[in-house]
Amino acid sequence: AQSVSQHNHHVILSEAASLELGCNYSYGGTVNLFWYVQYPGQHLQLLLKYFSGDPLVKGIKGFEAEFIKSKFSFNLRKPSVQWSDTAEYFCAVYAILTGGGNKLTFGTGTQLKVEL
Amino acid sequence: DTEVTQTPKHLVMGMTNKKSLKCEQHMGHRAMYWYKQKAKKPPELMFVYSYEKLSINESVPSRFSPECPNSSLLNLHLHALQPEDSALYLCASRGLAGDYEQFFGPGTRLTVL
Numbered sequence: 310a311q312s313v314s315q316h317n318h319h320v321i322l323s324e325a326a327s328l329e330l331g332c333n334y335s336y337g338g339t340v341n342l343f344w345y346v347q348y349p350g351q352h353l354q355l356l357l358k359y360f361s362g363d364p365l366v367k368g369i370k371g372f373e374a375e376f377i378k379s380k381f382s383f384n385l386r387k388p389s390v391q392w393s394d395t396a397e398y399f400c401a402v403y404a405i406l407t408g409g410g411n412k413l414t415f416g417t418g419t420q421l422k423v424e425l
Numbered sequence: 426d427t428e429v430t431q432t433p434k435h436l437v438m439g440m441t442n443k444k445s446l447k448c449e450q451h452m453g454h455r456a457m458y459w460y461k462q463k464a465k466k467p468p469e470l471m472f473v474y475s476y477e478k479l480s481i482n483e484s485v486p487s488r489f490s491p492e493c494p495n496s497s498l499l500n501l502h503l504h505a506l507q508p509e510d511s512a513l514y515l516c517a518s519r520g521l522a523g524d525y526e527q528f529f530g531p532g533t534r535l536t537v538l
Binding site: 341343345351352353354355358360397399403405411412413415416417418420 | 465466467468470473481515524525526527528529530531532
């Protein structure tokens with residue numbers, strides 16, 4: 310079974326600091342990769358996605374992520390965080406299986422708190 | 426219209442009640458999903474419908490009963506729930522061509538007393 314690991318469970322940063330959240334997955338075949346954000350009391354929103362092409366993808370609100378196939382990684386970055394980025398961040402992987410039964414697997418999430 | 430809508434937003438029910446959650450999308454998506462999310466945890470897949478047929482049931486207890494009456498609607502019927510079933514229930518949909526992005530609804534916050 311595929312798995313998704315997010316190494317940082319809780320991150321606390323000051324405003325304007327740079328952010329990098331790690332995400333690693335276990336499936337060696339074709340994948341679609343996603344980062345979702347969930348602000349306090351709100352629903353899941355897509356930040357960015359990768360399914361093919363340029364491994365450096367840009368998303369909303371100044372976020373970007375880089376797909377490194379050899380490292381099975383899809384780390385999320387933002388050069389300068391804001392207080393409004395305080396939220397839970399989920400990495401998710403859709404492994405494209407030849408036998409069907411495909412599903413989206415989420416990492417355990419990273420709680421980001423940005424302090425003023 | 427790129428929205429998935431869910432009703433109700435909040436639901437409080439007793440352990441002997443019968444209630445239903447509703448999800449609707451008008452994006453022409455033919456795959457629809459139910460997830461359960463506990464606080465500070467990732468969403469957990471419950472059911473997948475593909476072309477209105479149940480394709481994945483993640484060993485969900487029978488007190489949860491999904492239904493897909495047409496390609497735009499997905500229901501989750503609830504009966505004899507337990508307090509530990511209290512959670513945010515998310516619906517999502519996906520087109521069956523192109524990439525595999527799922528569009529999530531805002532969820533129904535369920536409390537079982």
